[in-house]
Amino acid sequence: AQRVTQPEKLLSVFKGAPVELKCNYSYSGSPELFWYVQYSRQRLQLLLRHISRESIKGFTADLNKGETSFHLKKPFAQEEDSAMYYCALRLGRGGKLIFGQGTELSVKP
Amino acid sequence: KAGVTQTPRYLIKTRGQQVTLSCSPISGHRSVSWYQQTPGQGLQFLFEYFSETQRNKGNFPGRFSGRQFSNSRSEMNVSTLELGDSALYLCASSLQAGGFDEQFFGPGTRLTVL
Numbered sequence: 001a002q003r004v005t006q007p008e009k010l011l012s013v014f015k016g017a018p019v020e021l022k023c024n025y026s027y028s029g030s031p032e033l034f035w036y037v038q039y040s041r042q043r044l045q046l047l048l049r050h051i052s053r054e055s056i057k058g059f060t061a062d063l064n065k066g067e068t069s070f071h072l073k074k075p076f077a078q079e080e081d082s083a084m085y086y087c088a089l090r091l092g093r094g095g096k097l098i099f100g101q102g103t104e105l106s107v108k109p
Numbered sequence: 110k111a112g113v114t115q116t117p118r119y120l121i122k123t124r125g126q127q128v129t130l131s132c133s134p135i136s137g138h139r140s141v142s143w144y145q146q147t148p149g150q151g152l153q154f155l156f157e158y159f160s161e162t163q164r165n166k167g168n169f170p171g172r173f174s175g176r177q178f179s180n181s182r183s184e185m186n187v188s189t190l191e192l193g194d195s196a197l198y199l200c201a202s203s204l205q206a207g208g209f210d211e212q213f214f215g216p217g218t219r220l221t222v223l
C-alpha cells in the first residue's frame with residue numbers, strides 16, 4: 001500500500017544548526033514527492049517538489065529511490081523556519097496526495 | 110488574486126445530522142480536492158473533482174460525498190454524522206488535473222460533532 005512516513009513528530013534545533021526532516025515512502029510506481037509547510041496561523045502551502053530540484057528558503061530535498069526517501073535539509077536553521085512540515089506523495093494523475101503525519105520543527109534562538 | 114475560500118469556517122453539529130461544506134477555488138482553477146485533517150489520522154484525501162466529475166476518491170465511507178458545479182465551486186456533504194467526523198476539512202484547488210499543478214489550500218472548515 002502507498003504510505004508516507006515521517007518518523008519524527010517533533011524536531012527541535014538551535015538557530016544556525018543544520019536540520020534534516022526525514023521522509024520515507026512506499027509506492028510501487030514512479031513517485032512524485034513534495035514537501036508542504038504550515039506556519040502558525042497560516043494555510044498549508046507547497047515548499048518544494050522533487051521534480052523541480054529547487055532550493056526554497058534554503059531548503060533542499062533529494063529523492064533517493066534506492067532508500068525510498070525524500071529527506072528535507074537545510075544547512076543553517078532560522079527561527080522563522082519553525083512550522084509543521086508535511087511530506088506528500090502524489091498518486092497517479094490528478095491531485096490525490098498521500099501525506100505523512102507531519103514533523104513540527106522548532107528552531108530555538 | 111483571491112485565495113481559496115471555504116465556508117463556513119466553524120461548524121457545530123450533533124450526531125446523526127448532516128452537513129454541507131463549501132469551497133470556492135481560485136479563479137480559473139478547475140480542480141478541487143478535499144482532505145480531512147485529524148490529530149490521530151493526519152491529512153487524509155477524500156476526493157477530487159475536475160470539470161464537475163469526480164476524478165479520484167479516497168477510502169472514506171459513502172456518507173462522505175461531494176460535487177462540483179460548472180463554476181468550479183465544490184461542496185462536500187457528510188450525512189449521519191458521527192463523533193469521529195470531527196475534524197478540519199481542507200479543500201485545495203489547482204489549474205487542472207493530470208499534469209502537476211500546484212495545489213493551493215484553503216483555511217479549512219472546523220467541524221465539531223457533539
